[in-house]
Each structure stands twice: as structure tokens, then as C-alpha cells.
């Protein structure tokens with residue numbers, strides 16, 4: 001399991017956090033996603049495959065946030 005923190009811009013409140021958490025935890029291989037809008041980042045625990053960070057970042061951007 002790998003723990004990674006990714007900078008995310010554009011989250012404004014708790015509902016952004018909840019929605020993004022749900023979306024990211026749907027990705028297979030992601031164990032937990034913990035968005036924090038005040039710190040502008042998401043902490044993610046996932047299986048350590050090479051393309052996971054890319055996959056996660058793509059999903060974050062698809063949801064309308066900026067990396």
C-alpha cells in the first residue's frame with residue numbers, strides 16, 4: 001500500500017470533500033481517499049501500481065478540480 005498526498009485546487013467546502021472522496025474510492029486499487037479543502041490536498045492510500053497516480057489525477061481533473 002502506498003500513501004500519497006496530491007495537491008488539489010478548487011474544493012470549497014465539506015461537500016466537495018465528500019463527493020471527491022466517493023469518486024476516488026470508486027477507482028479499483030484505491031483504499032481510502034481523504035480530501036481536505038482547507039489544506040488543498042487529497043491523501044490517498046492505494047495499491048502500488050505505476051499508473052495509479054495518473055489515474056487518480058485524471059479523475060480529480062474530470063471532476064472539475066485542478067492539480
Ligand SMILES: [Cu+2]
Nearest residue numbers: 012013015016
Ligand atoms: Cu464544496
